[in-house]
Amino acid sequence: MAQYRIVSGSVAVISIQNPPVNALSAAVREGLLLSVRAAASDPLVRSVVISGHNGPFCGGADIKEFGNVSHLESGPHLVEIFESVEALAKPVVAAIEGFALGGGLELALACHYRFGHSEARVGLPEVSLGLLPGAGGSQRLPRLLGVRAALDMIVTGRHVAAGEALKLGLLDRLTDGNTVDAAVRFAQSAEGKPLDDRRLGNRPCPPLENIDAFFEEALIHARGRARGAAAPLACVQAVRGAATLPFLKGMELEKRLMETLMTSGQAQASRYCFFTERGAARWTTPTGARWDTCRARPISTAAVIGLGTMGRGITVALARAGLSVVAVETQEHQLDEAQRAVSRMLKGGGGVSYSADLQAAAGADLVVEAVFEDMAVKEEIFKQLSSVCKPGALLATNTSSLDIDRLASCTLRPEQVLGLHFFAPAHVMRLLEVVSGPRTSPQTVAAAMQLGRRMGKVSVAVGNCPGFVGNRMLKPYLEQAYFLLEEGASPELVDAALEEFGFPMGVFKMSDLSGLDIGWRVRKEEGLTGPGVTADQPMRTRRGRRYSPLGDLMCEEGRYGQKTGRGWYLYDRPGARVARSDPWLRSFLEEYRERHGLLARRIDQQEVLERCLYALINEGFRVLEDGVAASPQNIDAIYVFGYGWPKHRGGPMFYAAQVGLARVLEGLEKYHKAHPDSPHLQPCSLLRRLVASGSPPIHKWSEVVKGHRSQL
Numbered sequence: 001m002a003q004y005r006i007v008s009g010s011v012a013v014i015s016i017q018n019p020p021v022n023a024l025s026a027a028v029r030e031g032l033l034l035s036v037r038a039a040a041s042d043p044l045v046r047s048v049v050i051s052g053h054n055g056p057f058c059g060g061a062d063i064k065e066f067g068n069v070s071h072l073e074s075g076p077h078l079v080e081i082f083e084s085v086e087a088l089a090k091p092v093v094a095a096i097e098g099f100a101l102g103g104g105l106e107l108a109l110a111c112h113y114r115f116g117h118s119e120a121r122v123g124l125p126e127v128s129l130g131l132l133p134g135a136g137g138s139q140r141l142p143r144l145l146g147v148r149a150a151l152d153m154i155v156t157g158r159h160v161a162a163g164e165a166l167k168l169g170l171l172d173r174l175t176d177g178n179t180v181d182a183a184v185r186f187a188q189s190a191e192g193k194p195l196d197d198r199r200l201g202n203r204p205c206p207p208l209e210n211i212d213a214f215f216e217e218a219l220i221h222a223r224g225r226a227r228g229a230a231a232p233l234a235c236v237q238a239v240r241g242a243a244t245l246p247f248l249k250g251m252e253l254e255k256r257l258m259e260t261l262m263t264s265g266q267a268q269a270s271r272y273c274f275f276t277e278r279g280a281a282r283w284t285t286p287t288g289a290r291w292d293t294c295r296a297r298p299i300s301t302a303a304v305i306g307l308g309t310m311g312r313g314i315t316v317a318l319a320r321a322g323l324s325v326v327a328v329e330t331q332e333h334q335l336d337e338a339q340r341a342v343s344r345m346l347k348g349g350g351g352v353s354y355s356a357d358l359q360a361a362a363g364a365d366l367v368v369e370a371v372f373e374d375m376a377v378k379e380e381i382f383k384q385l386s387s388v389c390k391p392g393a394l395l396a397t398n399t400s401s402l403d404i405d406r407l408a409s410c411t412l413r414p415e416q417v418l419g420l421h422f423f424a425p426a427h428v429m430r431l432l433e434v435v436s437g438p439r440t441s442p443q444t445v446a447a448a449m450q451l452g453r454r455m456g457k458v459s460v461a462v463g464n465c466p467g468f469v470g471n472r473m474l475k476p477y478l479e480q481a482y483f484l485l486e487e488g489a490s491p492e493l494v495d496a497a498l499e500e501f502g503f504p505m506g507v508f509k510m511s512d513l514s515g516l517d518i519g520w521r522v523r524k525e526e527g528l529t530g531p532g533v534t535a536d537q538p539m540r541t542r543r544g545r546r547y548s549p550l551g552d553l554m555c556e557e558g559r560y561g562q563k564t565g566r567g568w569y570l571y572d573r574p575g576a577r578v579a580r581s582d583p584w585l586r587s588f589l590e591e592y593r594e595r596h597g598l599l600a601r602r603i604d605q606q607e608v609l610e611r612c613l614y615a616l617i618n619e620g621f622r623v624l625e626d627g628v629a630a631s632p633q634n635i636d637a638i639y640v641f642g643y644g645w646p647k648h649r650g651g652p653m654f655y656a657a658q659v660g661l662a663r664v665l666e667g668l669e670k671y672h673k674a675h676p677d678s679p680h681l682q683p684c685s686l687l688r689r690l691v692a693s694g695s696p697p698i699h700k701w702s703e704v705v706k707g708h709r710s711q712l
């Protein structure tokens, strides 16, 4: 797991060998320590180069070992190995190709010199795993870069490109050629030179003025951005230790903080998200097709139909992935405006051509329809595309809730029709729901999943149902939020509870941002409001269930959210972002309650969280039961990467497991008893069966789901 060879007569080259990312598993740690000792004791060896085998230097500690204390504790500890590297009396050079991340960069920091390939990147991303750089990184990096730059890297976890790393002083030299060869030549030139100053553990941290004030401010800043995550705050504390304590004392502090984080539920949740993101690529379909048995036809040209906000973002995402894109908009004035907007986003043309004619889509391998949410309009477009497009071209819709099967049946190629549900802004948001109907072919799904990866998306294969997975689960969440307003809560109270939980934005601020009119249009299509509803129908009941018309009433008042400057909050002007409480809304809610004989009661944050989140989770279990999502991990990936669910809470299904399924069930039963007219609060049978079978861990839920009719 660590190759050892002598080159040029005096240089020991130690190569970490653990594909695909050369993670520091127990076997690698063992091999590394043995190699370092061999180099130390061999009188012929006068310098050492450490590199990664077959490309990448090192992706850090082996994350798979983190969940298992016995794995973590077997083999030598990273801190011990890095101490031996730093203490070596012969110059040690890190030869960094690909990436040096986490423990990989910490290893490089223990070396006396760092050589990088010009395309390499380095970083300490432990914070996104709910951890801190716990193998000396929090102590050595500030000593090398100074507190400011080190704190920024450690708290954000960002990857730093080689050029920037050179400027920061993190890398000593760059090469465009063979990194190991260059490092070997350099190591030889350093043989016999003094090393004391090269050992970062020996150096003091560069001084910083007003150190206490600096760290107080850093802590406030980190707390503001952390949304309840503990790791960023621990990172600040550890760097403060580097700035104020001798090295060994700082290392003790790092260890204490790391031990607390490592065993926390937050680290467990963040780790789960890491594997969930990657697991989504291993998709399955009901026909038995799988990611590893299905060949995807390559897609190199695409057409986007409709250049509103979504269409523009999709065009940019496809062009950035290297596709040649034709962007089609039949409204001439919108076409000009879209062309300017897309060029701005792409900073130039970027392989995009424009047309007002649907015929321009004829040669595309993939067409993405992104016109507004109107079934009749979409049906007409799919009919035309079916005859215009070349045989074999995939026809996708970006609908967020409409029926894919209905669109497929308008074409002569239903097996090539699918949903590509992008999230706004489409060129920024990581999530892509790849929606297949019963007739969508496995090759179509494979091609879409592969394209998603090229666009840098977390693509999740889901089945077809109203709202697919994400929006289907959002509906009960929103509904409970409206009900809470009726019962006495304010938008501020509901939003504060959800933001404290870790969402970047509460539900009402989110509605204002996305526009209240979107849901209004969908409810009109569904016949829940608008002209189809007769005057004799009770206002707060639809189809025998409780219904809140609050959102409809807001829209009737012209309050669409940020775009109109008024929604659940007040904004300085249309399009402004800063939400302020609106006295009008308070009177509006009071009048509404009075009109409907509703008595406002005191609602606390716990009830807000339980009502909103348990209703959403309950729908997640229904999604699993119906087979619309293949696994709870897929649902969690959708929520973390598309809906702002905090990573340190793992996703809704992981959260349910962490809270305890029995407790979630009990909560739902309690609230359903209090609100029997709200079926979303009625615990679903899968949740009951899981609790009855002893609440198995999340990776075993599929065994209980089995036997159910599944679309996936």
Ligand SMILES: CCCCCCC/C=C/C(=O)SCCNC(=O)CCNC(=O)[C@H](O)C(C)(C)COP(=O)(O)OP(=O)(O)OC[C@H]1O[C@@H](n2cnc3c(N)ncnc32)[C@H](O)[C@@H]1OP(=O)(O)O
Pocket (backbone or CB within 6 Å): 020, 021, 023, 059, 060, 061, 062, 063, 064, 078, 099, 101, 102, 103, 104, 125, 126, 129, 133, 134, 135, 258, 259, 262, 275, 278, 279
């Ligand atoms: C008290 C105890 C003290 C312990 C001290 C420990 C101190 C050190 C801590 C750490 O180092 S934590 C780890 C820090 N490193 C990272 O966070 C990097 C994570 N990896 C990535 O960001 C990416 O994988 C990559 C390295 C940039 C490569 O990206 P790429 O897109 O090329 O490949 P992926 O699909 O992401 O990954 C391929 C494959 O490899 C698995 N994997 C990646 N990194 C690790 C890792 N560090 N450990 C174990 N496995 C890793 C990944 O899951 C993929 O596998 P599959 O899912 O396909 O099976």
